Amino acid sequence: MDDAGRTPRAPGIGGRAVEAGARWLAWLGGAILAALSVMTVVSIIGRALDGYGLNSVPGDYELVANGCAIAVFFFLPWCQLKRGHVTVDLLTDAFPPRVQAVFGLLGDLLVTLASAIILRQLWFGFGEKLPFGSDSLREMLGMGYKPYFAETTYELLIPVWTLYGAALVGAVMMVIVGVYTVLRAFLWVLDGAEGTP
Numbered sequence: 001m002d003d004a005g006r007t008p009r010a011p012g013i014g015g016r017a018v019e020a021g022a023r024w025l026a027w028l029g030g031a032i033l034a035a036l037s038v039m040t041v042v043s044i045i046g047r048a049l050d051g052y053g054l055n056s057v058p059g060d061y062e063l064v065a066n067g068c069a070i071a072v073f074f075f076l077p078w079c080q081l082k083r084g085h086v087t088v089d090l091l092t093d094a095f096p097p098r099v100q101a102v103f104g105l106l107g108d109l110l111v112t113l114a115s116a117i118i119l120r121q122l123w124f125g126f127g128e129k130l131p132f133g134s135d136s137l138r139e140m141l142g143m144g145y146k147p148y149f150a151e152t153t154y155e156l157l158i159p160v161w162t163l164y165g166a167a168l169v170g171a172v173m174m175v176i177v178g179v180y181t182v183l184r185a186f187l188w189v190l191d192g193a194e195g196t197p
Helices: 010-049 062-080 097-129 136-141 160-191
Strands: none
Touching: 010 062, 062 097, 062 136, 062 160, 097 160
């Protein structure tokens, strides 16, 4: 029960599934960052001991740059689900709970709209890099023309489409979480106050 004595609405099976998916994706993002941290330490030690037959990890810069980008996409759904984005509460805290819930709904709507635009643009980028699929299938999926060659990263030759594909997983989950949070916020407006994210 909240301060006004209302029982918050249960998230239901769909809400629990969305939360579990966002949580696991965030854990995976954390594992990526932890692995990158260990790799960076090993690379720095190797570079420092270059005279003793050791060396830095090949492609360490590529791994850090691309791994961090993927981790960010994996963290975004959990951040949205828990309302962890930066907000300015200085003014909104002065309003009644229902008005605060309306502001929350508007914020969730805007984040979901931005997420959908990011997903759309990322999909186009993925299509430009993916060297597979027939022209008719690619046209049906809005992927554009097939590239003449598979673009890779400079040093490790990682196919760039795989990096876009990994980021797409987080972007798709972000839109799913966004839609869920809009529905949740709408119910909170009907309840007259925000519940616990």
